[in-house]
Amino acid sequence: MRWTTRRIHERPLDLWHHHPSIPLPTPIVILMDSPQSLPPSTPLGSAHSSNYLGSSDGARAHEDVMGLPWCHACRPYVHVLLSQGTPSTSIAGASTAAPTWAFSSPFPDYICVPALVHRSQLAVFATPVMNPTTAASPNPSIDSVSSGSPIQRRAKGVKIACTNCRTANKKCDEGRPCGRCMKLGMDDSCVSAQRKQRIRRVKQTTTAITVSATQVAVETPIPGDGPSVSIPASVHIKAGASYVSETQEMADASYSSPVGSPLLADLDSHFTAAQYPGYSVYANNWPTQTSTEHHYPHWGHGSDGTHQHPAAQFGGSVVGMPPDGCGGAGGMFQSPRQQF
DNA sequence: AACATCGGACTTTCAATTTT
DNA sequence: AAATTGAAAGTCCGATGTTA
Ligand SMILES: [Zn+2]
Ligand SMILES: [Zn+2]
Numbered sequence: 001m002r003w004t005t006r007r008i009h010e011r012p013l014d015l016w017h018h019h020p021s022i023p024l025p026t027p028i029v030i031l032m033d034s035p036q037s038l039p040p041s042t043p044l045g046s047a048h049s050s051n052y053l054g055s056s057d058g059a060r061a062h063e064d065v066m067g068l069p070w071c072h073a074c075r076p077y078v079h080v081l082l083s084q085g086t087p088s089t090s091i092a093g094a095s096t097a098a099p100t101w102a103f104s105s106p107f108p109d110y111i112c113v114p115a116l117v118h119r120s121q122l123a124v125f126a127t128p129v130m131n132p133t134t135a136a137s138p139n140p141s142i143d144s145v146s147s148g149s150p151i152q153r154r155a156k157g158v159k160i161a162c163t164n165c166r167t168a169n170k171k172c173d174e175g176r177p178c179g180r181c182m183k184l185g186m187d188d189s190c191v192s193a194q195r196k197q198r199i200r201r202v203k204q205t206t207t208a209i210t211v212s213a214t215q216v217a218v219e220t221p222i223p224g225d226g227p228s229v230s231i232p233a234s235v236h237i238k239a240g241a242s243y244v245s246e247t248q249e250m251a252d253a254s255y256s257s258p259v260g261s262p263l264l265a266d267l268d269s270h271f272t273a274a275q276y277p278g279y280s281v282y283a284n285n286w287p288t289q290t291s292t293e294h295h296y297p298h299w300g301h302g303s304d305g306t307h308q309h310p311a312a313q314f315g316g317s318v319v320g321m322p323p324d325g326c327g328g329a330g331g332m333f334q335s336p337r338q339q340f
Numbered sequence: 341a342a343c344a345t346c347g348g349a350c351t352t353t354c355a356a357t358t359t360t
Numbered sequence: 361a362a363a364t365t366g367a368a369a370g371t372c373c374g375a376t377g378t379t380a
Contacts, residue, residue, distance in 0.1 A: 198353080
């Protein structure tokens with residue numbers, strides 16, 4: 001089996017289409033735990049990637065979940081620890097109804113949702129922790145999840161603020177004088193600030209990568225293995241990159257950047273659970289066979305050939321099922337991020 | 341109410357490093 | 361040369377304090 005690592009770089013999600021070589025549904029399930037980099041103070045409406053469950057990089061706004069070109073229909077699932085990944089406050093327009101895209105997780109206190117769901121969309125699961133299926137619905141008429149109503153994101157700033165606005169930490173505009181300076185009668189002093197020269201710095205060697213934003217791990221139960229609650233082991237995922245089974249050549253060259261076989265041995269040398277407290281890992285069961293049958297290691301095949309949701313094979317109750325095919329971009333998995 | 345400050349949450353840039 | 365990736369530097373929201 002060949003593995004490919006790739007990462008989406010500064011590309012709006014909407015531009016991604018489902019890639020024919022990526023099986024549906026995806027063979028990867030992400031387990032997210034202890035998202036300590038999601039401070040309660042983080043605005044829920046923010047487009048900050050740490051707000052997007054499953055994002056592998058909490059510091060970048062433009063890079064994508066797990067570095068893979070998922071379309072809405074094939075994105076992986078994230079098991080979110082409710083007590084920590086759930087926003088404690090709701091946002092305007094957020095649904096309080098049990099969403100149909102959420103699943104109960106086989107892991108206690110987790111729920112299973114598609115990766116890239118905005119954190120705010122979990123408001124429905126806010127404390128006290130409750131079963132998605134029985135969650136009350138105080139305001140069922142408003143459902144930002146299924147309706148895809150956008151969540152307010154921070155306004156885009158100007159390229160370069162005037163010195164006055166920069167100093168005052170206030171919003172500037174492109175005009176010179178800018179609106180604020182005009183309003184305050186500071187027309188004369190309104191000049192564009194100068195960007196400082198960046199100080200020279202030396203990069204450290206890579207091994208101690210910060211495990212950021214979404215503490216993730218992949219787990220890959222063999223189909224038909226029955227309940228597979230994995231045991232914390234070493235980390236099998238590299239920050240900023242992820243791996244997808246590549247059993248056929250990529251049709252679209254722009255998506256691929258083939259790499260050798262960065263599998264376990266490789267990655268284990270970089271990460272251990274001990275090194276990163278709080279980084280719970282559930283990766284004890286990577287697929288070993290190379291059969292093309294293994295496109296769906298997670299979901300397995302139902303007797304009728306359809307794919308099963310992981311929750312199903314774990315015996316968890318499925319609250320809803322993901323849509324089939326790749327036409328779901330505008331549907332229930334729609335990202336709240338407008339700039340996608 | 342209008343304005344000044346400012347902590348800090350996002351965002352954008354860019355250059356060091358790694359890949360191709 | 362191009363892609364990654366760490367993190368410096370930038371924008372500005374929103375809370376708080378001051379002034380009128
Ligand atoms: Zn200005
Ligand atoms: Zn100005």
